[in-house]
Amino acid sequence: MGKLIYLDHAATSWPKPPEVATAMMNALQQSGANAGRGNHSMAMGAGRVLVRTRGLLAELFAVPNAQDIAFTHNTTMALNMGIRGTLQAGDHVISTMTEHNSVRRPLEYLRRTQGITVDYLQVNKEGQLDLRELQNAFRHNTKMVICSHSSNLLGSILPIGDIGDIAKSKGAMFMVDAAQSAGSIEIDVVSMNIDLLAFPGHKGLLGPQGTGGLYISPQLELEPLMYGGTGSQSENSEQPSVRPDRYEAGTQNTVGIAGLMAGVQKVKSIGTNIIHEREWKLTQLLMEGLLEIPGIRLLGPDQGAPRTGIVAFVIAGQESAEIAHRLDREYNIAVRAGMHCTPLAHKAVDTIESGAVRASVGYDSTEHDISTMLAAMEELYGNAAADK
The missing domain is CATH 3.40.640.10 (Type I PLP-dependent aspartate aminotransferase-like (Major domain))
Structure with missing residues (x-):
């Protein structure tokens, strides 16, 4: 690993x-x-x-x-x-x-x-x-x-x-x-x-x-x-x-x-502006790749819109905790899953029952981090919708 x-x-x-x-x-x-x-x-x-x-x-x-x-x-x-x-x-x-x-x-x-x-x-x-x-x-x-x-x-x-x-x-x-x-x-x-x-x-x-x-x-x-x-x-x-x-x-x-x-x-x-721009670009790469996976739903602002370095998502038919667990144990990728201590936000976007997986980048995150995450998600869930 x-x-x-x-x-x-x-x-x-x-x-x-x-x-x-x-x-x-x-x-x-x-x-x-x-x-x-x-x-x-x-x-x-x-x-x-x-x-x-x-x-x-x-x-x-x-x-x-x-x-x-x-x-x-x-x-x-x-x-x-x-x-x-x-x-x-x-x-x-x-x-x-x-x-x-x-x-x-x-x-x-x-x-x-x-x-x-x-x-x-x-x-x-x-x-x-x-x-x-x-x-x-x-x-x-x-x-x-x-x-x-x-x-x-x-x-x-x-x-x-x-x-x-x-x-x-x-x-x-x-x-x-x-x-x-x-x-x-x-x-x-x-x-x-x-x-x-x-x-x-x-x-x-x-x-x-x-x-x-x-x-x-x-x-x-x-x-x-x-x-x-x-x-x-x-x-x-x-x-x-x-x-x-x-x-x-x-x-x-x-x-x-x-x-x-x-x-x-x-x-x-x-510089905060440089940090924000770097994080935003990485979130856009992550969103672009995740949207290619069948059955995935991204939460929050659409692609191209302002956001902080957070990308949360759900996959139809998949448990968010299981997704995070497999990313950790099989690929050594740390993300968070669940309610994220914000049940009202989950109610607002209709994920109160499922929770969500959240990937979040920081000032020193890299494009390699994003590509590794996307490759893992593709391996795990790229054919999930087709298999159902």
């Missing part, structure tokens, strides 16, 4: 750039103390890791003040911070059918326990919203609009600039889940009127797992998700009011954040 063909970048990018491992080892060996918990040189060094990484993220997302970015362990934690830190009983939320459970479950929890109301707007087969329906969905008590920048099932890209404009005109805050777009699509929180931006470190930003963050507009004050030690204002029983300390209780993942810094530096050195 040949080398691993890794096509699961939508879950976690791999392999990481060598600079990421080097930065993490250096941090472990040289900055292994607690940031903000002492004035000795090692603690100060750990603090500099956080400051530099925050600054790079601010540059990437056009955030005017880096202190408005709080580090989290992942996008899920960031989404919970934004959702649970702002919404209260009686609030109305507008979301979409393409949302990941990291959005849906916190919203449903608050629906059950606090009495918020939620509308999940329908999307078409390509994963796009009708902005007129969005306009009409607002109520007098609409507090938040929240959506994924790109669907982790369909690869569709929502016009978050337009959505942000609408939310602002209606006086609602706008939260964006950038799990599938951070690092591969340009994001400007100011021009796009984004009040809360949740992002992972371990996907398109090329950092390690256990890293991520939340941009919080300076106009917002969130109730912290966690309370505890921050190394600042320790004499007070209340959580500090200063940012980012207010939202970063407990010891930070300095080693992981050092790796994230190296990952963001790599993204910036390549």
Whole structure:
């Protein structure tokens, strides 16, 4: 069996750039103390890791003040911070059918326990919203609009600039889940009127797992998700009011954040537009080849349309889990199958019963990866329809 063909970048990018491992080892060996918990040189060094990484993220997302970015362990934690830190009983939320459970479950929890109301707007087969329906969905008590920048099932890209404009005109805050777009699509929180931006470190930003963050507009004050030690204002029983300390209780993942810094530096050195173009071209090659297999159905935007590096598909009469299993065991190709933690999106495109196979490319995926995947699929399923 040949080398691993890794096509699961939508879950976690791999392999990481060598600079990421080097930065993490250096941090472990040289900055292994607690940031903000002492004035000795090692603690100060750990603090500099956080400051530099925050600054790079601010540059990437056009955030005017880096202190408005709080580090989290992942996008899920960031989404919970934004959702649970702002919404209260009686609030109305507008979301979409393409949302990941990291959005849906916190919203449903608050629906059950606090009495918020939620509308999940329908999307078409390509994963796009009708902005007129969005306009009409607002109520007098609409507090938040929240959506994924790109669907982790369909690869569709929502016009978050337009959505942000609408939310602002209606006086609602706008939260964006950038799990599938951070690092591969340009994001400007100011021009796009984004009040809360949740992002992972371990996907398109090329950092390690256990890293991520939340941009919080300076106009917002969130109730912290966690309370505890921050190394600042320790004499007070209340959580500090200063940012980012207010939202970063407990010891930070300095080693992981050092790796994230190296990952963001790599993204910036390549350029998000170049990464996006490279990934898009590979998805088009994959779609073209898959469409030659009888009985296959591709999900999301049609060929030639904008999308992120995600291609999900189903084959009539075939189990998605079995397809992924055979690709792994017989060809050493890593893809993902199932619900992808987004049942609403599956309902929207009629795959809730079958699930789907998802192949997703990253910044270092190659045409060889795609041709290997297509050759395997042709061997396995090229004659599947004829044999039935």
